[in-house]
Structures are given as structure tokens and as C-alpha cells.
Amino acid sequence: MTCPLTGKATGLDEGDRKGCGALVLSCCYIERSTQTDFQSWKDSISNAETGFWVGLTPDGPWESFTAVLPLSIIPKSLNSNHFAFEITMKNGKKHATLRSLAVIANDSDIKLEVSVCPINKLNSSMINDKSTSSTNNVDEVFENQWYQPTSGWTSNHSSDHGIELGQWSTKDCSYSSKAFFEPRLPPDWKWTSPWKIEKSTSVDCDGWAYAADIQNLNWPSSWRSSKSPHDYVRRRRWVRTRQLLQEQSVEIARNVVAIVDPYSSTALPWTAMIKDMDLCLQVRPFSVKSDESYNWSQVLSLGCDSLPKQQQSSLSRQSTMKQSSVPSRNSVLRLADLEKKDVLSYCSPLVGIKQYFWLSVGVDASIVHTDLNMPVYDWKFSFNSILRLENKLPYEAEYSIWEKSAEGNMVERQHGIVSSGGSAFIYSADIRKSIYLTLFVQNDWILEKDAELIMDLLSLEHVSSFWMVQKRTQRKLRVSVEHDLGASDAAPKTIRLFVPYWIKNNSSIPLAYRIVEIEQAVNADADSLSRPDSLSRPDSLSRVAKSSKFSLRYSSKSLVRRGSVSQKSTQILEVIEDCAMNYIMLSPQDYVNSSTNTRESRDNTFRPAQVAICVAVGRCKQYSIGVSLFELENKVYDAILTHLIMLLSATLC
Structure with missing residues (x-):
């Protein structure tokens, strides 16, 4: 809240006091017009301490603040809890902000939902945990088809290795039917999305996965995204999301503290920094629609963040990347055990039809000193896109970001348009893999190759330039690529595209x-x-x-x-x-x-x-x-x- 210290103090009756917050301010002042001998009164109180007092409850204890405040961050202790008292100047007036010693900065271009959760309640607070305490769940039905050399793909049920299987079935084929069947909606639940085809990785554009027979199509661990001469079975997954009704939902020990706008910041509640609470910090993209939500974030530490890239051998970098590819469950930012570093953060999709959402989290701290010269850390959590594409060309450009999978397949992760002089925030790319770019520049400029390797943190052998061709004139142009990889592997990366000269x-x-x-x-x-x-x-x-x-x-x-x-x-x-x-x-x-x-x-x-x-x-x-x-x-x-x-x-x- 904001309290201007300009008017007379007014008393609060018992009813008003119950509706107030926990923070109480008190201010002492005088009016010169009511003091006949102001100078003599001033001399009498010259040795007295003036200012205002702050307490966490109406009954105190109270902490005094002097009226002469320097433009800085002053640590204050209220009831044995440390706070930051930040003094800034706005429009010629001093503004005093009392906040916790932790600030969330959203450096991305989307809204972020911020929450804190007890570590021991983390499992029951994770969306899409598929446990009885989850408020959202995903139901699935599989569609099966068989290949006939004379008629092509057909939905007629067939006997596959002695298994009588219909067109529609469960994942393990324990139940099947000729007609589509919908799982029964449990009591106190509601549908939140229509039936959709899941188009995850390693399926074709229609969501089909291929195998020689049903037994070899162990979804999702073994399949192919395109038909081979030996494949005679294919299937695809239909999904629908349901949600537990609010009045029947299980109470979740999670506190959503803020929705932070792009390029804005907010302070965490002061109770979140109490070590005995053992809380963790999690974020996710803010979404109004429940079927577009993500799970709360988890983190990956690449292990070599404290070392410059030049001091990391290729072998150690590959080992670090491979170890980080399998994150431990519930790896989160513990507020009671913080250290200054950069970490990767990811949010898994709720329904499974979208891609992972990647963020770079910079954890930093500045030291403020108390009256006893004891250091106190003022923490700052900076959330940013893991990759940013800057277009320094004079034309608008259409781009696509691709990943190269372990099987060697190219998977499109993000597509968009970036204006001349603008930036595109890339959230869907996993920088532990090879990242490729396809580019179409206004005025008929296309890549000479199909795709260009713009980032490879394993080998650092990404391109420093690439060729483009103008279809209309067949002119060739070399576009330079500048890489800003940050101080660590988990720091935000920036890729700039430019040419040395252009004529207007x-x-x-x-x-x-x-x-x-x-x-x-x-x-x-x-x-x-x-x-x-x-x-x-x-x-x-x-x-x-x-x-x-x-x-x-x-x-x-x-x-x-x-x-x-x-x-x-x-x-x-x-x-x-x-x-x-x-x-x-x-x-x-x-x-x-x-x-x-x-x-x-x-x-x-x-x-x-x-x-x-x-x-x-x-x-x-x-x-x-x-x-x-x-x-x-x-x-x-x-x-x-x-x-x-x-x-x-x-x-x-």
C-alpha cells in the first residue's frame, strides 16, 4: 500500500482496525501556524529524535525511522525479521518502500505468474501430477489404423497377433471399440477442452505414429513419425482436459503472490524469506484459459555455470549437457538455500500438445549492511527468455527456430515475424540441443541452405555468417551473425543478424x-x-x-x-x-x-x-x-x- 505522510494522524476505531493490513505507520509533525514561538520550540526539541515508526502489528514492536533518509537501500529489522527500506526520488519527492529482501524482475515480453510453495507440499501442488490431489487431469483415447496393400490405410478392426482390436482403444489395448468412446466424467469434475489430436514430437503432421504391429508400437517409447515399407500399423492420441470443481477441490498449500507484467518487478512476501518456512519459488506463463496453462516451473543447473566457456573442455561440456538432460524430480529454487548463479527453468505443458516453455533465471544478490555492520543479502530473481533473436537488417523477417533431435530429425519449435530493428523472444528452444534457423527476409531474400546452425553449446561450432539469395535478381549476400552467450551456459543468449552496410x-x-x-x-x-x-x-x-x-x-x-x-x-x-x-x-x-x-x-x-x-x-x-x-x-x-x-x-x- 502507499501512505503519503502529509496530513494529520487520525485514529482508527475497532471496526476500521480489523479491516486494516498488518503494516501500521505512525508519524509525528507540527504546524508552524499553531506555534507562536516556533524557534524556541524548535530549540527545545533539537535533541529529540523525529520521524516515523513502523510496526508489523498495531501493538508493535515499533521500529523508528529518521526523517532524513538517504537515497539508498537500508536494512531494517522488524520483530527479528529483516526488511529492505528503499528510498527513491520521483518527481522531486522521496518515496520510501518497505519490502522483503527478495525481488522478482520479469525481463521477458509476456506476463508471468509467480508463486511460492512449501517443499513438503510440492507434489500435491504440481498441476498435471495425475494424483488424486490434482485439480486438472488429461484423458486419452487412441485411434488405430491398419495398412492394406490394395486399399491403403483402413479403420476396419483386425486381429493383430491374436489381439482383437477395434479402431478406438485405450493405451494398453485392454479395451477397444469400433466407435469412438469417451471416458466417464467422474463426479465433481468438468470438461475444460474439446477432444484434440496430440501432435508431439516424432509424429507426422496429422499426429500418426507408425510401427510394424501394435506390439511394437509401445507409445510413446518406440514409434516412427513416417511410414517405412515394413510398417502396417499406425495410431494417434486424442486428449481432453478435465478440471475438479472449485468447491470440491483439495486445498493446495500454494500462494500465488503476483502476476508480473513484462519488464516489471515485484517483491516477494516477507514471510517467503523466513528460512524455517522452507519455501520454493516457481513461475509459469500467465494464461486466462485453463487448457492453455503450463505446469509450475522446475529448474536445471548445468553444473559449469561458474566457469567461463573458454575454460570448459568440449568433453566436460558434453558430459554436463548430458547429465542435465534428465532433470531430477521437483528440482526447484529453494528460497532458504540460495546462491548467486544462472539456472535453466522449464514449464512442461499441461495437455501435452504444446512444447516446453524455457526461461533463464538469474539469481543475484547485493549486500546491504546493518547498524552492526553485519552483511544482509538483498536477492533479485531475473526471469528472461533463454534465447533472443535480434533483427538488425533493414527489412522485416520471418523466422523459424528448429531443434535437432537425438535421432537427427529437425523439429520446429517456434515461428514468427520480427520487425527491422526488433527482437523475438524464443521460449520453446532447448539450448542443450543444436538450434537451427530458417529465415525469409522481406524483398525476396531466402537462405541459400535449408537451415543454418545458429547455436550449439556442445561444440561452439555455430556459424558466424550465412548466405542469402534474392530470388528476383539472384544477388548473393552474406549476413553476419553475432553471438552473445552470456557469462554462463544458463544465461540468456542473444543472436544478432546484420550486414555491415546498407544504402537508403x-x-x-x-x-x-x-x-x-x-x-x-x-x-x-x-x-x-x-x-x-x-x-x-x-x-x-x-x-x-x-x-x-x-x-x-x-x-x-x-x-x-x-x-x-x-x-x-x-x-x-x-x-x-x-x-x-x-x-x-x-x-x-x-x-x-x-x-x-x-x-x-x-x-x-x-x-x-x-x-x-x-x-x-x-x-x-x-x-x-x-x-x-x-x-x-x-x-x-x-x-x-x-x-x-x-x-x-x-x-x-
Whole structure:
């Protein structure tokens, strides 16, 4: 609650006091207008302690707070329980927040539901535990079909190894029927979803799994997601969720403390940090619909979080990843046994038709000191997506994130669209496996390969760049990939996609471009600047520059004022004549790699070749001098391209 300390204190009668919370504030103050001799009164109380008092109950005990509060976090002890008293400044006023020594920060882009639960009550508080204390359950019915060489797949019941089996059956085939049957709804339960086909991993797009016969189709431990020549049986799983009615549900010792909005934070109840309580912290994505809910989170510790990745051998990393692939049951964040580290957190799906939900949890603490200089830890739990995809390209992109299973199959985990300059939060990818990316960029750009390996924490052999092709022009472009893997394996990962340069034509003049390789020598006459040797009329641009009223010789930003440069073009690397494009993306490092990187000068010294850009107006054949991309990036040729375009527009076309 919020209490402004600006008005007179008012007493509470017994009825009002019963409706109040446990936190009680008291404030002492005076009004100058009612004190005739304010200075003498002030001197009489100069040695008295002023401020306000806080107690956990109306009867105390009370803890005094001075009126002079520094902008910091002050530890306070109320009835032998530690609190954080945080002083901040907002709109010129001090705000004092009394909270517990634990804060939840939601750094993701979705709402998170936060709860605390006693460790000894954890089993009865886990959704989808399939025990009598669970408030949700999933019923299942299996659909069976047989393959006939003459007629294909049929639902006619058949005798399979002496087992008379109908089209619909239970999992163990103990009961079957020709017609669909629905399990009986127990008393005090209600259906919360319709019947749905479960499309988990290793099934085809329609949910079918294949095997040679029913006995070999031991769901879900042995099946194939596509038919082989020896497969004559297939089946799929239909599921429906039911929920125990609220008035009949078993009381669950779980406290849902908050629903935290994206990029927001909240403090845990102070009772959650009492060690004798032995509570655990769990979260899950907030969902209004019960059939879209997840189980409460559990955690995985990869074991090598405290070591930098460079100090972890490939063998130890593989051993760590394999050990973490089988989590221990009820592995949770115990609030009575905290340490600073990063852990993986996952929420299993309620119904089984969705994917696991992965989060990175950063557990950190700052030290605040009490009056006796005893350190007290102020804990912070930061929840974030395990992977983030940043699009630094000038175009919107459609992406898909894939995992490579142990069998070598590619499984799509997440699909979406990320805007230019935007980010996509990836929650469905298990970073202990190889992560692949497929990408479609606006303006007809597609991957040269089917998928690119963008993350592999086992070998760290993920790509640093990949090729894309524009279908309309067949232009090739190398997209660079930057990996920010964090300080530990469980820290949030960021993958950035970018190209070093792109061109945006903000004028109303259509332009064409040539990418050339040039040599440059210093201390030459500025009038010797010329176009690439392969172009006709090599001296025409110099004549234009001399005769035009926009001549660079008399410009305040001309080459003359910056130093004379002599330029020689060695070859044309690419011609870009499509003037209708909004952006022209370039990866000049590949131009240099495809040609000779150094050239021998007249004095037998080698100078590095540079990639430059030449500009022409519309479909004119007269191109400007080549402006080095490297020097343009360092603002050596500031505004020169603008002058060159003005020259070409005024005289050549």
C-alpha cells in the first residue's frame, strides 16, 4: 500500500482496525501556524529524535525511522525479521518502500505468474501430477489404423497377433471399440477442452505414429513419425482436459503472490524469506484459459555455470549437457538455500500438445549492511527468455527456430515475424540441443541452405555468417551473425543478424550503383580523380566538376579541403541497377575476399585495396568516382556523395 505522510494522524476505531493490513505507520509533525514561538520550540526539541515508526502489528514492536533518509537501500529489522527500506526520488519527492529482501524482475515480453510453495507440499501442488490431489487431469483415447496393400490405410478392426482390436482403444489395448468412446466424467469434475489430436514430437503432421504391429508400437517409447515399407500399423492420441470443481477441490498449500507484467518487478512476501518456512519459488506463463496453462516451473543447473566457456573442455561440456538432460524430480529454487548463479527453468505443458516453455533465471544478490555492520543479502530473481533473436537488417523477417533431435530429425519449435530493428523472444528452444534457423527476409531474400546452425553449446561450432539469395535478381549476400552467450551456459543468449552496410535512397532521384575495388595514393592532384578505368570517357567527370557551379573545388566539404587523393579502380565487383529497392544491403568483406586484397604500387610497396561505391542517376551510364566504404564509415567523405549526385543530375542526364 502507499501512505503519503502529509496530513494529520487520525485514529482508527475497532471496526476500521480489523479491516486494516498488518503494516501500521505512525508519524509525528507540527504546524508552524499553531506555534507562536516556533524557534524556541524548535530549540527545545533539537535533541529529540523525529520521524516515523513502523510496526508489523498495531501493538508493535515499533521500529523508528529518521526523517532524513538517504537515497539508498537500508536494512531494517522488524520483530527479528529483516526488511529492505528503499528510498527513491520521483518527481522531486522521496518515496520510501518497505519490502522483503527478495525481488522478482520479469525481463521477458509476456506476463508471468509467480508463486511460492512449501517443499513438503510440492507434489500435491504440481498441476498435471495425475494424483488424486490434482485439480486438472488429461484423458486419452487412441485411434488405430491398419495398412492394406490394395486399399491403403483402413479403420476396419483386425486381429493383430491374436489381439482383437477395434479402431478406438485405450493405451494398453485392454479395451477397444469400433466407435469412438469417451471416458466417464467422474463426479465433481468438468470438461475444460474439446477432444484434440496430440501432435508431439516424432509424429507426422496429422499426429500418426507408425510401427510394424501394435506390439511394437509401445507409445510413446518406440514409434516412427513416417511410414517405412515394413510398417502396417499406425495410431494417434486424442486428449481432453478435465478440471475438479472449485468447491470440491483439495486445498493446495500454494500462494500465488503476483502476476508480473513484462519488464516489471515485484517483491516477494516477507514471510517467503523466513528460512524455517522452507519455501520454493516457481513461475509459469500467465494464461486466462485453463487448457492453455503450463505446469509450475522446475529448474536445471548445468553444473559449469561458474566457469567461463573458454575454460570448459568440449568433453566436460558434453558430459554436463548430458547429465542435465534428465532433470531430477521437483528440482526447484529453494528460497532458504540460495546462491548467486544462472539456472535453466522449464514449464512442461499441461495437455501435452504444446512444447516446453524455457526461461533463464538469474539469481543475484547485493549486500546491504546493518547498524552492526553485519552483511544482509538483498536477492533479485531475473526471469528472461533463454534465447533472443535480434533483427538488425533493414527489412522485416520471418523466422523459424528448429531443434535437432537425438535421432537427427529437425523439429520446429517456434515461428514468427520480427520487425527491422526488433527482437523475438524464443521460449520453446532447448539450448542443450543444436538450434537451427530458417529465415525469409522481406524483398525476396531466402537462405541459400535449408537451415543454418545458429547455436550449439556442445561444440561452439555455430556459424558466424550465412548466405542469402534474392530470388528476383539472384544477388548473393552474406549476413553476419553475432553471438552473445552470456557469462554462463544458463544465461540468456542473444543472436544478432546484420550486414555491415546498407544504402537508403531518401531522395526522389532514382539511383544505380556499382561496387568497385580501388587503390588510393595520397598527395596527388585532386583534379586527377576519375571513374573506373573500364568506363568510357575517363576524364569526363573531371571536366564536369570544373564547369559545374556545384564544383567540389569550391565546396566547404570538398576533397580539396580534406587533402588530395588519387584513385585508381582495379575492377568492378557488382552492378546494382534496380532503382526500385528501398534498401540495398551490402557485405563488402566478400568482395575483397573474392579478389586480390593488396596491390603493388610504383614504389614497390603494397597498399590495401578498398571497396568503394559509385553512383549514377537513373539509367545514365556516367558514374561518380568511387567513394571508399571504409572512409565513408569514418566520415572522411562527409556529404561528398550528395555533391556527386547533384553534379550528375545537373549535367549528365
